[in-house]
Amino acid sequence: MKRFRLFKSGWGIIPIIIFLGIWEISARLNLIPGHSFFPPPSAVVIEFYYLTVNGVLGKSFLSSLIRVLIGFSIGSLAGLFLGILIGWNKIADKALSPILSLFYPIPALGWLPLLMLWLGIGEALPITIIFICSFFPVLYNTATGIKTVDKNYLQVARTLGASEREILTTVVIPLALPNIFTGLKLESGMAWRTIVAAEMVAIPTGIGALMMKAENLMRIDIIIVCLIVLAVMCLSFEKFFTFWETKLTSRWR
Amino acid sequence: MTSIKLKNISKYICKDVNLEVGDKELLVLLGPNGAGKSTLLNIIAGLIDYEGSVLFDDQPVDRLPPNQRRIGYLFQELNLFPHLEVSANIAYGLKVQKKPPEEIKERVEELLQLMKIKPLASRYPQELSGGERQRVALARALANYPRILLLDEPMNSLDYRTSKYLRTEFKMLQKKLGITTLYVTHNFYEAEEMAERIVVLDKGRVEQIGTPPEIFFHPTAAVKDFIGAPNILTCDYAKRLSYGLIEVKCGDITLTVFSERDHIKKVAILPEDIYLSDNRPPGPEVNRVKGELVEIDESTSTVCCTVVTEKNSLKAKLPQEIFSGMNLKIGAEVWLVLALRKLKVITDDE
Numbered sequence: 001m002k003r004f005r006l007f008k009s010g011w012g013i014i015p016i017i018i019f020l021g022i023w024e025i026s027a028r029l030n031l032i033p034g035h036s037f038f039p040p041p042s043a044v045v046i047e048f049y050y051l052t053v054n055g056v057l058g059k060s061f062l063s064s065l066i067r068v069l070i071g072f073s074i075g076s077l078a079g080l081f082l083g084i085l086i087g088w089n090k091i092a093d094k095a096l097s098p099i100l101s102l103f104y105p106i107p108a109l110g111w112l113p114l115l116m117l118w119l120g121i122g123e124a125l126p127i128t129i130i131f132i133c134s135f136f137p138v139l140y141n142t143a144t145g146i147k148t149v150d151k152n153y154l155q156v157a158r159t160l161g162a163s164e165r166e167i168l169t170t171v172v173i174p175l176a177l178p179n180i181f182t183g184l185k186l187e188s189g190m191a192w193r194t195i196v197a198a199e200m201v202a203i204p205t206g207i208g209a210l211m212m213k214a215e216n217l218m219r220i221d222i223i224i225v226c227l228i229v230l231a232v233m234c235l236s237f238e239k240f241f242t243f244w245e246t247k248l249t250s251r252w253r
Numbered sequence: 254m255t256s257i258k259l260k261n262i263s264k265y266i267c268k269d270v271n272l273e274v275g276d277k278e279l280l281v282l283l284g285p286n287g288a289g290k291s292t293l294l295n296i297i298a299g300l301i302d303y304e305g306s307v308l309f310d311d312q313p314v315d316r317l318p319p320n321q322r323r324i325g326y327l328f329q330e331l332n333l334f335p336h337l338e339v340s341a342n343i344a345y346g347l348k349v350q351k352k353p354p355e356e357i358k359e360r361v362e363e364l365l366q367l368m369k370i371k372p373l374a375s376r377y378p379q380e381l382s383g384g385e386r387q388r389v390a391l392a393r394a395l396a397n398y399p400r401i402l403l404l405d406e407p408m409n410s411l412d413y414r415t416s417k418y419l420r421t422e423f424k425m426l427q428k429k430l431g432i433t434t435l436y437v438t439h440n441f442y443e444a445e446e447m448a449e450r451i452v453v454l455d456k457g458r459v460e461q462i463g464t465p466p467e468i469f470f471h472p473t474a475a476v477k478d479f480i481g482a483p484n485i486l487t488c489d490y491a492k493r494l495s496y497g498l499i500e501v502k503c504g505d506i507t508l509t510v511f512s513e514r515d516h517i518k519k520v521a522i523l524p525e526d527i528y529l530s531d532n533r534p535p536g537p538e539v540n541r542v543k544g545e546l547v548e549i550d551e552s553t554s555t556v557c558c559t560v561v562t563e564k565n566s567l568k569a570k571l572p573q574e575i576f577s578g579m580n581l582k583i584g585a586e587v588w589l590v591l592a593l594r595k596l597k598v599i600t601d602d603e
Contacts, residue, residue, distance in 0.1 A: 152332045158319040159298050159326040160346035161397055170349070174336045252336045252377045 039221045044228070047221040056210070061229060064195050064206040067123070068233075071130025072191045076184060078131070079138030083183075086139070087146025087176070088168055104140065108133035108194050109201075116202055126198045126206070133194045138183040145179025146172055178253060181245035188237035196230055255309045255400040255433050257297060262305035265292050266457035270305070277431040279424070281444040283468075284454035285479050290437040291329075293454070294403045297435065298324045309400065320349075325399030325432075327407045331390040333378035339389050340365070340374040346397040364392040367426075384415040391423070395430070402427070402434040408443065420446055441480045445469070455479060466599050470521055483521040483597070484567045491517045501598075504564030508591060509539050514600040524570035526595035529558055530588045531579045540591040542567065546581055560587055 020041045026032055027040035039047075051057035085092045086100075108129050119125050149172050157167045173180075199208025207226050214222035257274040267289040274280045282290045296303045299319040306313050314322055333342050340361050347357040365371040368388040378386060387407060394402060408416035424447055427434050438444050444451050445465040453461040453468060455475045461468060472480060486503035493499050499512050501520055510520055528534075534541060544567070548559035556576040558569050569589055581587065 150332070152328060152330060153334060155300055155319075156326070156328060156332045156334075157345070157349070158300065159322075159324050160349060160393070161320040161323075162345075162349040163320060166349045170345070171334060175334075177336075249336070252379065 037218070037220050039224070044221050044224045047219075048225045048228075051222065051225055057225065057229070060205065060207050060210040060226075064192075064199065064208070065233075067126040067206065068130055068191045068195050068237075071127040071195075072134045072188060074127075075131035075134030075191075076138045076187065079135045079183070080142050080180065083139040083142025083180075084146055084168070084173065087143040088172065093143075100136070100139065104136045109197055112198060112202060121202060121204075126195055126203055129198045130191050130195055134187045134191055137187045137190075138180070141179045141183030141186075142176065145176030148179070149175045177249050178245070181241055181249070185238050185241040185245070188241055189234040192230060192234045192237065256311075257401060257433060257435070258306075258308040258311065259293070259297070260306040260308065262293070262296055262303055262307070264296060264301060264303040265289065267292050267296075267303075268457050270454075270457070270459055272452060272459060274433055274435060277433055279427050279434045279436060279447060279449050281448035281451045282435060282437045282454055283439070283441060283444040283451050283480075284460075285439055288439075288454040289457040290439075290454055291405050292457075294326070294405050294435060294437060297401065298322060298326050298403060323397065323400045325394035325397070325402040327390050327394050327402070327404040329406045329409055331386050331407070333386055333390055333393070335378050338375050338377055339370065339381070342378065342389055343392045343396050345393065350397060360396060364396060367395075368392045383411050384419060387411065387419055395432075400433065402432050404434065404436045406437050406439065408438075416443075417446075423447075441469070453479070466597065469597050470519065470599050481523045481525060481570075482568075483523050484527070485519055485521045486565060487519055488517050491515060499598075505562050506542050506565055508596065509593065510596045510598050511593065512598045512600065514598075516600050517598045519599040521597045521599070522591055522595055524557060524568040525555070526592045527567060527569035528590040528592070529560070529569040529571055529576075529579075530590065531581055531585065532588070534588055534590050540593055540596070542589040542591065544587060544589065546583060546585045546587050549576075549581070549583065551576075558587070560589055 024040045024042060027038050027043075032038050048057070082096070082100075086096055087093070111132055112125075112129065115125055115128055119128060153171050153175065154167055157171050162170065195206065196208035196211070199206035200212050201208075203209060207229060211223050211226045214220075214226070256276045256278075257272075259270055259272040262270040262272075266287065270289075270293065272293075282293060284290050292301070295301045297307055299307075299314070299317060299322050306315055308314065309322070334345065337345065343361045343364055344357050347360055352360075361374075365374055368391060370385060370388050370392065373381060373385055373389065378389070381389065390407070408419060411419065420443065436444075436447050438447075448465055451461075451463060451465055451468050452459055453473075453476050460475045461473050463471075468476065469480070469483060470485060472482065486506065486508075488501045488503050491499050491501045493515060494509065497511055497513065499510055499515065499517060501508050501510055501517050503520060508520060510517070542560075542562060542565075544560040544562040546558055547561050547566075550557040550559075551573070554573055555570045556573055558571070558576070558581075560567050560569060567589060
């Protein structure tokens with residue numbers, strides 16, 4: 001039974017191994033036209049090792065990571081706070097929703113030219129971009145989650161003696177968690193996609209900037225290393241929130 | 254405990270409702286959908302604004318928000334908090350009232366025992382059956398030692414057997430706890446089973462107040478429309494057959510009825526509780542009446558047939574499709590079967 005389970009859990013790795021095998025063979029046998037732009041996975045692994053040892057990858061990764069962590073944390077916290085306010089308080093909803101819905105459709109990268117002029121090229125620029133990218137979706141998912149909590153639960157809590165603040169913290173926010181996590185999960189991955197795009201266009205450091213430099217030097221292997229790092233980070237962030245969502249809500253959903 | 258008075262209450266469909274519920278009384282609010290029953294409960298709980306005045310123990314509570322009225326409210330959908338385990342659901346009211354953890358633990362334990370749900374303590378509501386949820390919701394409503402208990406059609410979603418069992422149990426519990434209770438239902442038989450007094454609401458007004466036999470035997474015109482007009486037979490004599498069973502003679506009809514009292518004055522049964530057959534029904538000759546069909550009223554989806562015997566006249570109501578299958582004409586000889594458990598009696602004492 002245990003062996004069967006091991007086999008089952010390892011099953012997902014097989015298509016990846018086959019894919020890497022085909023990639024390695026076709027690159028080594030020059031089966032693909034323009035093969036000089038198509039390094040085998042082994043070359044990518046070697047380059048990954050060099051980039052790690054000489055610290056280039058670590059430095060770029062760390063720059064991007066710090067930006068994402070700061071921007072995403074502030075953005076999602078602000079989104080969460082304002083989302084709760086809008087979802088819970090009708091006056092706040094009426095006052096803020098029209099303004100926010102005006103800004104919401106603008107893609108985060110659309111702010112880049114304006115922010116370059118306002119903030120200049122520096123750390124504040126990517127952090128602000130990530131802030132915008134995280135803020136709106138978390139805000140809307142949180143507000144929707146709060147608004148869609150069945151009003152009957154609030155009535156029950158009232159008759160049981162709960163104050164409005166207690167109803168919010170003990171009933172409404174816990175019941176809105178699935179929606180809140182949907183926003184956080186989506187945006188944690190999106191933050192990485194956005195930071196790379198911003199670094200490619202406007203910032204000289206970070207994973208995105210490293211990819212642009214590699215493109216200049218036609219170092220496909222470095223670009224692939226960066227893409228893999230990016231994929232792993234998007235996935236890890238999403239998995240982190242999926243883990244907490246499952247832990248907090250799976251038993252009662 | 255607490256008495257309740259409603260003075261000139263108006264809200265939505267409810268117009269100038271005046272009502273009194275005695276201390277420790279179990280009062281049933283009976284009425285069709287949209288009669289204003291739930292509105293009245295919400296007013297008592299303070300969940301909606303209203304005109305008029307609500308008094309608990311002669312003290313107005315109109316300015317008190319719901320969280321200060323000390324009400325236990327069992328909603329129709331129960332609304333157990335899905336994110337909390339059974340024990341946390343029960344403890345909720347105590348926690349928000351900032352009771353010490355030891356007291357909370359003790360009270361939850363006591364209620365788990367009382368409602369016989371101890372093994373369910375660490376389950377989530379979606380892991381419970383309908384009856385179990387009912388018990389948890391009731392335990393939660395009782396946790397804060399409420400002075401009034403409001404129950405809004407709480408048995409609606411349950412199957413007949415479970416709801417009957419829970420009703421009996423609840424009635425005993427209400428007596429034991431001595432808590433003033435308002436129980437809302439649209440089902441007369443449920444009301445009759447639960448109530449000391451029934452208040453019939455119709456279109457937001459109190460239509461009739463009385464004991465279950467009073468309501469059943471002497472319904473007002475509007476109440477008749479809702480619960481139906483019963484066939485009432487006057488008894489000539491009664492003879493006890495065994496404990497609980499009595500044979501009564503009403504003119505030319507002999508019936509067996511359930512009653513703990515001997516001196517039966519009248520027997521009543523609703524037309525929908527009489528089965529009509531075009532041939533002699535199988536089974537013992539108990540509560541079967543042979544007669545002549547003298548009137549057929551097909552004005553609604555059901556057919557109301559009037560059947561006469563030598564000295565009595567009875568109305569039986571049956572679904573249209575069953576009636577058409579029998580191909581009956583005026584003057585036909587028919588048999589009526591009167592459902593034993595649906596026969597109501599009125600005794601000298603009532």
